[in-house]
Amino acid sequence: MFATLRPAYALRSRGAGMAVTRNLVLLTHGGRTVPPCADTRVAAGLPMPGVFLVTDDTPVGQAIDDLLIAANCLSPDECKDIVRYFLL
Numbered sequence: 001m002f003a004t005l006r007p008a009y010a011l012r013s014r015g016a017g018m019a020v021t022r023n024l025v026l027l028t029h030g031g032r033t034v035p036p037c038a039d040t041r042v043a044a045g046l047p048m049p050g051v052f053l054v055t056d057d058t059p060v061g062q063a064i065d066d067l068l069i070a071a072n073c074l075s076p077d078e079c080k081d082i083v084r085y086f087l088l
Contacts, residue, residue, distance in 0.1 A: 019049065020046075020047050020048065020049060023049050023076065024049055025049050025050040025051065025052055025079050026038075026049070026050070026051045026052070027051075027052045027054070027067070028051060028052070028053055028054075029053065029054050029055065029056055031053055031055060034051055034053065034083070035051070035053065035083045038083050039083075048080070048081050049076065049079060049080060050076075050079030050080055050081070050082055050083070050084065051082075051083040051084070052070065052079075052083075052084050052086060053083055053084065053085050053086065054066075054067070054086045055085075055086070055087055058086060058087065063086060066086045067086065070084065070086075
């Protein structure tokens with residue numbers, strides 16, 4: 001369900017295209033670059049399985065716990081076309 005990519009240009013890169021074609025949620029900490037790209041994709045009617053954004057100041061243990069809960073509790077439809085923020 002998750003694909004980890006570098007944040008800069010992530011939704012325009014070959015790796016992001018692979019995540020989309022495989023219906024994978026993008027996991028990133030690119031808070032300035034990724035959400036606008038995701039919004040552009042959705043506005044253009046392109047598929048966007050979802051983005052999970054973890055801020056840089058979120059403790060690693062908390063981020064892992066939150067992401068595991070999300071991965072186990074959210075359906076693909078609940079992630080589609082949105083950016084979910086995991087904040088401190």
